[in-house]
Amino acid sequence: MQLDAVTIDIGTTRPLVLLHSVDAAEMGAHPLDRVRIEDGTESMTGIVKRTDELVDRGTIGVTEPLRHVRGTVDVTLAGQPRSVRYVRKKLDDVELDADELETIVRDVHENRLSDVELGAYVSAIYANGLSLEETEHLTQAMTEVGQQLTWKGPVVADKHSIGGVAGDSVTPIVVSIVAETGLTMPKTSSRAVTSPAGTADVMEVFCDVEFSIDEIEAIVAETNGCLVWGGGVDLSPVDDEIIRAENPLSIDPPGQLIASVLSKKRSAGSTHVVIDVPYGEGAKVESLVDARKLADDVKRVGDHLDVDVTCAITHGTAPTGRGVGPVLEARDVLAVLEGDGPEPLRLKSIRLAEMLLDHCGVDASAADVLDSGRALERFRRIVAAQNGDSEVESDDLEPGEETTTVRADRSGIATRIDNRQLSDVARRAGAPLDARAGLVIHREAGEAVVAGDSLYTIHAEAAAKLEEANALADRLEPIRVRSKADALVERR
Amino acid sequence: MQLDAVTIDIGTTRPLVLLHSVDAAEMGAHPLDRVRIEDGTESMTGIVKRTDELVDRGTIGVTEPLRHVRGTVDVTLAGQPRSVRYVRKKLDDVELDADELETIVRDVHENRLSDVELGAYVSAIYANGLSLEETEHLTQAMTEVGQQLTWKGPVVADKHSIGGVAGDSVTPIVVSIVAETGLTMPKTSSRAVTSPAGTADVMEVFCDVEFSIDEIEAIVAETNGCLVWGGGVDLSPVDDEIIRAENPLSIDPPGQLIASVLSKKRSAGSTHVVIDVPYGEGAKVESLVDARKLADDVKRVGDHLDVDVTCAITHGTAPTGRGVGPVLEARDVLAVLEGDGPEPLRLKSIRLAEMLLDHCGVDASAADVLDSGRALERFRRIVAAQNGDSEVESDDLEPGEETTTVRADRSGIATRIDNRQLSDVARRAGAPLDARAGLVIHREAGEAVVAGDSLYTIHAEAAAKLEEANALADRLEPIRVRSKADALVERR
Structure with a gap:
């Protein structure tokens, strides 16, 4: 016609x-x-x-x-794109071969699938799973449609977190330590999707994060590392489209997750990668068994694709730092680099950096690099290379001035710090768009609390948003205080 | 905000x-x-x-x-509508209860699901199936969101075909026979979705098919029957939305199919229903085993919902009539009622009418009612009640004048009449929108053919569409002629 x-x-x-x-x-x-x-x-x-x-x-x-x-x-x-037939095949629980997975990835990349078909794709992967072989083929296909970075030298270090933990800004610290030992660590990170701050949002407090590939190469040549936004380089373009379909269904099938992570790492030219798998109630991976299974699978797929993977299984129930939100997390990061800051953030950063150094065969103590102030110096050099103010100190970073401090209404024990609820409150206060919005946590799980003690403080840039966050905080109970007796038994 | x-x-x-x-x-x-x-x-x-x-x-x-x-x-x-959680539950292969299925149906009805979620719903039902109990609950829920028709008297007859067969216009003949015996048979039918003509398209050649509920009641009061378009009355409103998601994926999970059919029958107030389940290569149901399973399940769900179902398992590989397309099928229908017409269409209509009469406990011979001309009289009364010309005769119905006759290029046996390919050619010629477009089939499967014999004639209203249909017919082979030796062995 x-x-x-x-x-x-x-x-x-x-x-x-x-x-x-x-x-x-x-x-x-x-x-x-x-x-x-x-x-x-x-x-x-x-x-x-x-x-x-x-x-x-x-x-x-x-x-x-x-x-x-x-x-x-x-x-x-x-006619229908061929991939629709392969989606149906997967719905029939038939294993797909490399060609079929490649066709699906190409059709997603070229926007040929309707939303109904995309929903069916992620549903099929979720309901029937992906074999290790399928995961390898999928990873390969997802890598091929993206841009590829290449680096001089045989070892390129990287880290990744499966995510879902608030205030978990270990990345800038790990990169600073590792780059300082002489290793190349060109780190691309995401912005927040459903969380109050992604690593890119935190780094943007210090400096620019959007660079072209040429610019990234220049930064890495100068400092051994970088801390940039991955969206500026198109490393795994179908990933966004697939996540768009997974999000409303709240599903994240392991095979697809592994393919997403490893295709990005391969495209980024990484050779040695530490993957942080936080587990626990409210985290993406709920049980230790599942975390171990995921870790084993990631390693196996990595082996097949020449990415040397090691996994850190970590606790994912409570925030790592005290601050949640771009500026508040940036302040924690800088404080740790300055030799201070929240102890869990410091410890987790050291452990991950140690694992990565060991994994790359580098004989250096992460703790020494951090404690000596050399990691701070390296961080300042990276910030400067990314057009930021390298003289900034943690005390310069001021959160939003509209604040509410939430206090315990009874004495007892802080039995639970709820990641997801804290994230929701921080977002309601304006994070990550309002960089100075978020919250500061004053208690750790297990700590004794007296009625009237402050539990956490909400920061906002605007009074209206503080009110909204207060209203949400009233309805939720992000930090749960129970008497010692109640903490032992939950009645239902 | x-x-x-x-x-x-x-x-x-x-x-x-x-x-x-x-x-x-x-x-x-x-x-x-x-x-x-x-x-x-x-x-x-x-x-x-x-x-x-x-x-x-x-x-x-x-x-x-x-x-x-x-x-x-x-x-x-x-937040997400609750039904998204239930879709995920079904993706996890957990059985859904009545409340959960009702919530899904209500959310679909109120347009609360996005296309991704709708794709996930039909995928979950397809991948993990529905138990009989789930199918019953789903049918119940789908019935409740629709309009309900009620009729006087304890017996209301109905028929339905699972579909997928071209030139299968038995319905007007069956309704005419059954209504003539005194039974109430208010038939609602669909228009073509992917076929060259639905029953409503065929009836529209004779008379109006869109009526309000009041008008339908008046037609049925006068004639015992009607042959109207179901889209005019909202009997199972979520069905269209679900079909919209199933179509691009070419899936039609049995549980959902049963719920769709039976919810419409219940809403239509039908008490005794014959369901035609055509099976075979190219039909919706491919094997006799699947056809029997589907028939048993429909009956069981019907029992639970007080719809008395009996199933006719029929051959679904070849067209029933000779004509394909609204006018050409209407001509076959009228010819059969006049005592002539294609024998397979006549026989199938008689068999289905007999089954339905028997099922309703009426002691009458369908063949007698047809052969005596009483069915033709009843049909004319229904046409008149639906504002049509009751004097019309089959010879008055003229197909499109642009024609191509496709001939056998070799001698042998017509080994296969391909329903789907014939449908595609008829649609390309303009059916169902061009009511006089379609085709006439001159051979039956198994018949001997001499090179040069006519196999089928394409009719179109416009020369341009005839050309398009010719081009498609050249590429396909809707009627396959093979030598006797070739017909026994297929080389691949």
Whole structure:
């Protein structure tokens, strides 16, 4: 069917085409069907939406990704992308081969799957799992569609956390220690998606984090390391799309998780990687058994793909630092580097750095590098290379001035620090967009508390957001205080 | 967050809201998240899309289903609908209870699920199946959200076909026979979705098919039967939405299929139903074993819900009539009623009518009612009651005048008549929108054929569509002719 193309913005990044209902019916095109659009030089695929109002008969509306479609075009009903057949195969619990997984990844990358099909893909992976072989093929396919970084020298160190822990900003400390020993550690990190601060958000308190590949290479050449935002380099582009489908379902199937992590590490050119697997109630991985299984699988897939992986299984129930939110976590990071700061953050950073140094065959003491102030110096050099103020001190970092301190309403023991609830309150206060918003935790789990003791302080930049955070904090109980007797028995 | 609501048409029937990226980020709202919108009197839920162009900061764009949202509204991040948890539970292969299935059905009905979640729902049902108990609960829940028809008298006859067979227009013949014996048979049918003609499309050749419930009651009071479009009455409103998600994945899980069929039958007030289960290569149900299993399950669920079901397992590989497409099928139907017409269509109609009469406890011979011309008289009365021309004869029904006759290029046996390929060619010729388009099949499977014999004739209303259909017919081989030797052995 010959149609005139017009560009229409309907607020989507997907390649949709709007057809008048009568044209669509004539073509036999239903919603979510695909059409092939040929303009004489190029052939593209669009996903059908039907409308009676937005386009007239004889016209095809195309969204942003198809904006170069112009003039009179030939539109024909296209078959399903092949990957839909493979998704169904996986729903049938049949193992997929390398070609089939590659086709799925390519179709996701080129935006050829509708949301229904993407939902079916993540559901199939979740319901029927991925074998180790499938995970390897998937990782390989996801690596291939991304950009690739390459580094001089045989050893490139990296770390990654499976995530889900608040105030867990060990990365800037680990990178500073490791880079100071002479190893190359070009670290790309994410911004917060559902948390109050990602490592990129924390680093942005100190310096720029968005750089081109050339700029990153220059920073690493100068300092051995970097702490930049991974979204600026397209290391595993299908990952975002898959996460977009996993998030509403709150699923994160292990095989897909491993493929996401390792494809990014491979694309980043990393050779030796420590992966932090926090486990426990409220963390992504709930039990020690699951954490061990995941760790073994990641290592095995890594072996196959020439990424040397070692895993740190850590406690993931309580925050590591005291601060939650970009500025408050940045303050903890800098305090640790200055020789002070929250002890759990200091200890976890040292342990991870030690593991990574050992894993890379470097004979150096992480604690010495940190305690001697050399890690701080290295951190300052990285901040300077990323256009930041290298003279900044932890006391300079001031959180939002609108504050509420939440106090214990009874005496007893702080039986539980709830990561997820603390994150929710910090986000409600404005983090991560309001960099100075968040909260400071005053108690650790197991500590004795007297009625009226402060438990945590909420910081916000604006009074209205503080109020919202207060209202949420009233409804939740992020730090739970129970009498010694109650702490032993929970009645239901 | 306080925002000003504006209505925006982006060609969707889903309750979407467009937020400026900065507002969305402040709210912590990601694409596919839900927000609660309160305008002082009412509280509604919308699914988030982010845009920088379509709305300004401080404004919320709402789509058609939310068009009554006006003025300044309070927008807050809403949690997931509860049904998403139940979808995940089903993905975990945990059996769902009546409440959980009811919640899913209600959320689908109220458009609360995003496409990703809907894709996950049908995937979960497909991958992990539904127990008989779950199927019963699902049927119950799907019935409850629809309109309900009620009829006087204890017996209301109905028939349904699982579908997938071309030229299978037995329904008008069966209804005419059954209604003539005095039974009530108010038949609602669908229009074609992926086929060249649904029963409603065929009936529309004779008369109107869209009526209100009151009008349907009047037609049935006058004639004992009706042959109307089911889309005019909202018997199982969530069905369309679920089919919309199943279609692109080409999945149709048995439990969901049973719930869809039986919820419609219950809502239609049917008490005694014959369900036609065609099976074979290319049909929806591929094997006799699967057909028997499906038939047993439908009967069992029917028992539980007070719908008395009997199933006819039929051959589903070849078309039943000779014509494919609205007018061509209508001509076959009328010819059979006139005492002529394709023998397989006549025989299948008689068998199904006999089964239904027997099932309802009526002692009458379907063949007698048909052969005596009484079924034809009853059909004419129904057509007249539905505002049609009751004097029409089969010879008056003329197919499209643009024709191509496809001939055998060798001598041998017609080894296979391919339903799906014939449907595709008929659609390409313009069916069902061009009512006179379609094709006429001249051979049956197993018949001897001499090179040059006509196999089938394509009819179109417009020369351009005939050309398109010819091109497709050239690529396919809807009627396969093989030498006797070749017919026994297939080389691959």
